[in-house]
Amino acid sequence: xxxxxxxxxxxxxxxxxxxxxxxxYSDRGSQSFFWYRQYSGKSPELIMSIYSNGDKEDGRFTAQxxxxxxxxxxxxxxxxxxxxxxxxxxxPNQAGTALIFGKGTTLSVSS
Amino acid sequence: xxGVSQSPSNKVTEKGKDVELRCDPISGHTALYxxxxxxxxxxxxxxxxxxxxxxxxxxxxxDRFSAERTGGSVSTLTIQRTQQEDxxxxxxxxxxxxxxxxxxxxxxxxxxxxx
Numbered sequence: 699x700x701x702x703x704x705x706x707x708x709x710x711x712x713x714x715x716x717x718x719x720x721x722x723y724s725d726r727g728s729q730s731f732f733w734y735r736q737y738s739g740k741s742p743e744l745i746m747s748i749y750s751n752g753d754k755e756d757g758r759f760t761a762q763x764x765x766x767x768x769x770x771x772x773x774x775x776x777x778x779x780x781x782x783x784x785x786x787x788x789x790p791n792q793a794g795t796a797l798i799f800g801k802g803t804t805l806s807v808s809s
Numbered sequence: 810x811x812g813v814s815q816s817p818s819n820k821v822t823e824k825g826k827d828v829e830l831r832c833d834p835i836s837g838h839t840a841l842y843x844x845x846x847x848x849x850x851x852x853x854x855x856x857x858x859x860x861x862x863x864x865x866x867x868x869x870x871x872d873r874f875s876a877e878r879t880g881g882s883v884s885t886l887t888i889q890r891t892q893q894e895d896x897x898x899x900x901x902x903x904x905x906x907x908x909x910x911x912x913x914x915x916x917x918x919x920x921x922x923x924x
Contacts, residue, residue, distance in 0.1 A: 732913070796868065
């Protein structure tokens, strides 16, 4: 069974700083990786997907994938209080029929 | 365009009653997934549908849980003889296609409370 591990946090950063969220996964064969943001009481919202080693940037968000080390990270530049949420890392299961989620890292951005 | 929709948004039921939860995926999305999230817990996969293929039911926690998808679109998750441990948020997601590479988009969820 694939596993996805995240530090539960909370990760606290001041407004304007870079927040770095990390995720490790157990299956070396995993090919696709997803980051979701979940505000309290809301459903997960897709932020980014990444499939290749290296960096992928979208606005203030950068996903970084290192398959050799089996980790994927999410950087949030110029963090805002509105970024305060739980961030979930996910990889597909072996059959490709579901996502396996980490338990999430709670980010708190203080103004 | 319209996202994934779910109904009802909240459901309170008595232990032992049956409940039905509905999901309407994004138009054109062929794959549909049900997950649940218990208080303070992670997201747990329940069941997956793709086109006319046999569903992956491997995540259903007991035979009290069942789901169907009619006409390749709307799906209904049914929980029979509800128990207090069934209290959770039930989330539906859809993706353009299946196979693990396609992004899944979640609906707002149904919060189920069993009293």
